Amino acid sequence: MTQDIQTLAEPAAEPRKVFIKTYGCQMNVYDSSRMADALAAEGYEPTENVDEASLVLLNTCHIREKAADKVYSALGRLREMKKTRTAEGKEFTIGVAGCVAQAEGEEIIRREPGVDIVIGPQTYHRLPAALKQVRTGRRVVDTEYAVEDKFEHLPDPKKVAGRPRMVTAFLTVQEGCDKFCTFCVVPYTRGSEVSRPLAQILREAEKLVANGVKEITLLGQNVNAWHGEDEKGRPMGLGDLLYRLAEVPGIARLRYTTSHPRDMDDRLIEAHRDLRLLMPYLHLPVQAGSDRILKAMNRRHKAADYTALIDRIRTARPDIALSGDFIVGFPGETDADFEATMRLVETIGYAQAFSFKYSTRPGTPGAELTDQVPEEVKTERLARLQELLLKQQHDFARSLVGKTMDILLEKPGRMDGQMIGRSPWLQSVNVDAKTLQIGDIIHVRITDTGPNSLFAEVAQG
């Protein structure tokens, strides 16, 4: 490996630049930053400007058809760019990483021969080696589930020149999913559940804090399925992990996403009760409100199980706000099934939510079902659901006007002297804060709401 680093770092007179485009979920955002770490060790600087990049990486998402389509249209544009660059005698390498890479492998190069590297989510630590091969004129497709632990082969996350200072960071603690919801490609693209060991997670968290990070969001496709062992070999779950991370000096805020209702155990609910550092915000997708559809989705819980669970969580942490994911138009969904989803949303009351039309994913059991819902019905249901969810989101925001809360300042605002912070409930908060710095946690009073953010003034105490 050391040899590789030398050979790759030497020839470039000017630092090579990499442009990484991230599609999809937060796991991809995390993976992109770790790919940037791996490439920084090879002398690559990140750039936001594709025109100055010699390497373009698309970190892709396969969750819905549209997400995958976007990748191919971006590749079409890159093909043209590559032609021009090559004619000018410039280096221009195109890499496809992430879930489309994993799902489609060599097919990507067949469709888009300009692509040099196809690398899956489990092998991106091998990116430097792949680049070396590309320089010898080869193409690389690496989508196996690596036997080695990629995290052990990645350099530590560090401050990278050209990357803005981060006070919030993602930390992947778990990958993959064994739940096999019948609509979902994740168990196929990301593989089965794997948890990172405690020591590795603590080390990464300490490193992030040393780099100025105040808030860490633990990530996993099924994050609350995380399990590990403490130093004495005793089993741990995500709740235990949160208690341990809360002891790491310098961590001011903790979050985690995405969870499955089946894995919300008592210890995790206790963590919400006990840990002030754990933000009172939980993304807990239910997907649908009809038991018949939940069964067809293989969710392995009923609507009433979900509402009872939310009651327990709210009892433990009364100020907790909920977020969720919903799918409308799953095969066989009737008007009555959809109304059950609407009722569930009314019952729970979400602060935020994501909702989608069902999208058939090849290779999933859902794709075999025949009673597909017509597109116009899906469109109409989605519009109704989104209207309700948006209303709940605005109601929640408005309920905060006049209240005080701590916000973590993340970046300068658009106006001079203004900063943007994050509320405990993940909302952006604009505040006039001339003397304050990014990374400060300040106490504010909410004065007003905007379409996608809150306005606040600094409050005493």
Ligand code: 5AD
């Ligand atoms: N069609 C529509 N939405 C989907 N999701 C996952 N698979 C599909 C699909 N085939 C949604 C689920 C999941 C979120 C990340 O994406 O709501 O929770």
Ligand code: SF4
């Ligand atoms: Fe997909 Fe279901 Fe696993 Fe979530 S729990 S990643 S929706 S299979």
